[in-house]
Amino acid sequence: MAFGEITVAMSGLFAAQQGLSVTSSNINNINTPGYSRQEIKQEAWNPLPGGGVGMIGTGTTVTGVERVRDPFLDQKIWKYSDMLGEYSIKQEQTAIIENIFGEPKDEGFTKIYTNFFNGLDDLSKDPNTTEKASALRQYMIGFADYYNEMASGLSETQSDINAQLKITVDQINLMASRVQSLNGQIQNYELHGGKIANELRDQRDHCVDQLSQFVNIEAKEVEMHKPDGSVEKQFQVYVNGQTLVDHKDIRLLEVEPRETKKHPRDIDGLYDIVWDDKAVFNTTSEYFSGKLKGLLDVRDGQGAGLDPITHKPVYTGIPYFQDRLDRFVRDFSKELNRIYNQGDIIDANGNREQILDDLGNPVYALFSYRDEDTSAIIASNDPNFDYNKMTAENFSTSLEIIESDKNIRTNYEHRMDVINDPKLDPPYNSEIYYNPNPGNNDLLLDLMDQQNNQDVFSQGTPTDYMISIFSAMGVNASEAQMYAKTQSNIISEIENQRMAVSGVDNNEEFMNLIKYNMAYQISAKVMSTLDNIYDITINRMGSW
Structure with a gap:
């Protein structure tokens, strides 16, 4: 073959040059997220008959540049990332709720609760001391403020999560x-260029990596056989079993404010998730997970019973803690107010009578609540006073005690019947109460006994009840931390396996540089040698 050896050497030059180009690209993208190591694929050119010596090689050709990627490892990453996303969100939000409760810090419930009863104890030792009455008043206000702040913090967190939900969508x-x-x-690159779009495929896989943390997905590339006999590759992504991307078609998610609250203490405007075609987004599937699931659980979880779909316990989210705090202030206030409103008359059953006004409403109270519309504190003898309307957010010290610490009762007053006494105002009271022994402390002592009363809550004392709330929160935190760590370890291990296959290694690429550089130099040397041979053959042998 005429000058065939030069063609062979030239093919080696081109192959080595492309090898150097790919190696350079690998090195330059060593820190590029999602980048897969690439390598050239070489084949020998078709040989030619060489007469009696057999077939003669015609050089080499580069058939393509392929990325080194294991699709199975991608699928494993996408399978486990959603759980990591879910519990990472729960771990983050639980930490926020723990800070709201202030436990187990010094400024939490234990201190506030102890201060209140210490204030009662101090005043009981000297009921006529103004300073101690004033201190008790401040402790009571601080006690109510503690629950106000917790409830307000939970509502604000729910609002923040709601906003974060929209951002996540x-x-x-x-x-x-x-x-x-x-x-x-x-599709356009591979259809017209006939080559694999390695970098674009890396970007797509990296995007799916990120997407898999937000919600459980299934992603796959399928081959579609067209009527003309050609095969078209189409990439599909399903979210929670529903189509998100079908090659060039897409369905987007939307958020819609709820018209009806699922929980009475929910803030206004909580979002529900729907598809842009108004189809229902399935959040009840047992496979639903990811950051989206974590946000919904913390925001909406009422922690009561089993989920009818998954048959797992309903998550103890913000509504659960709101309910528990509301119940505490209602039952605790109701019991203390009952004792605080008693007189000195004891009936046949050994119970003290309640002090009622002419309309049959309680006269005295330690705690009350604020009106939802006006924020005014409801008086204890207000006919519309309803403990069911009391929440941790509107919980308050009673109006008369806020107005003056002198209004704090210390003992059970004596009842005196009065009929048509013109000295009274109004003159026709049927009964009044007077305090023959203002230095007595029997009422305060009875109130102090409620600190460890085990009859108000099924969990035990009021402290035990609050501890059960903190324990539920602690379980959430521990569970989120455990699962987040476990999933993180799994993802890290799979990621290490993927990097071992697809990652760029400096040492390996350095060896490739040497290899392709040597191949280039050798091919160039062959061409130089052939050039000398042909120069002698053509230009010099004729002159001999």
């Missing part, structure tokens, strides 16, 4: 749109 839509766009770019 927007991020899912953004990544889905990115996948859709890359699908089109990959």
Whole structure:
């Protein structure tokens, strides 16, 4: 073959040059997220008959540049990332709720609760001391403020999570749109160029990696056989079993404010998630997970009973803690107010009578609540006083005690019947109470006994009840931390396996540089040698 050896050497030059180019690209992208190591694929050119010596090689050709990737490891990453996303969110939000409760810090419930009863104890030792009455008043106000702040903090956290939910939905839509766009770019490149769009495929897989943390997904590339006999590769992504991206088609998620609250203490405007075609987004599936699931659980979890779909306990989210705090202030206030409103008359059953006004309403109270519309403190003898309306958010010290610490009762007053006494105002009271022994402390002592009363709550004392709330919160924190750590370890291990396959290794690429550089130099040397041979053969042998 005429000058065939030069063609062979030239093919080696081109192959080595492409090898150096790919190696350089690998090195330059060693820190690029989602980048997969690439390598050239070489084959020998078709040999030619060589007469009696057999077939003669014609050089080499580069058939393509392929990324080194194991699709099975990608699927494993996408399978486990959603659980990591879910429990990472729960761990983050539980830490916020723990800070709201202030436990187990010094400024938490234990201190506030102890201060209140210490204030009663101090005043009981000297009921006529103004300073101690004033201190008790401040402790009571602080006690109510503690529950107000906790309830307000929970509502604010619910509002923040609601806003974060919308941001998360927007991020899912953004990544889905990115996948859709890359699908089109990959198809156009591979259809017309006849080569694999390695970098674009890396970007798409990296985008799916991120998407898999937000919600449970299934992603796959399928081959579609067209009527003309050609095969078209289409990439599909399903979210929670429902189509998100179908190659070039896409469905986006939307948020809609709820018209009806699922829980009476929910803030206004909580979002429900729907598809942009108004189809229902399935949040009840037993496979639903990811950051989206974590946000919904913390925001909406009422912690009561089993989920009818998954048959797992309902998550103890913000509504659960709101309910528990509301119950505490209601039952605790009701019991203390009952004792505080008693007189000195004891009936046949050994119970003290309640002090009532002419309309049959209690006269005295330690604690009350604020009106939802006016924020005014409801008086204890208000006919509309209803403990069911009392919540941790509107919980308050009674109006008369806020107005003056002199209004704090210390003992059970004596009842005196009076009929048509013109000295009274109004003159026709049927009964009044007077205090023959203002230095007595029997009422305060009875109130102090409630500190460890085990009859108000089924969990035990009021402290035990609050501890049960903190324990539920602690279980949430411990569970979230455990699962987040476990899933993180799993993802890290799979990621290490994927990096071992697809990651760029400096040492390996350095060896490739040497290999392709040597191949280039050798091919160049062959061409130089052939050039000398042909120069002698053509230009010099004729002159001999």
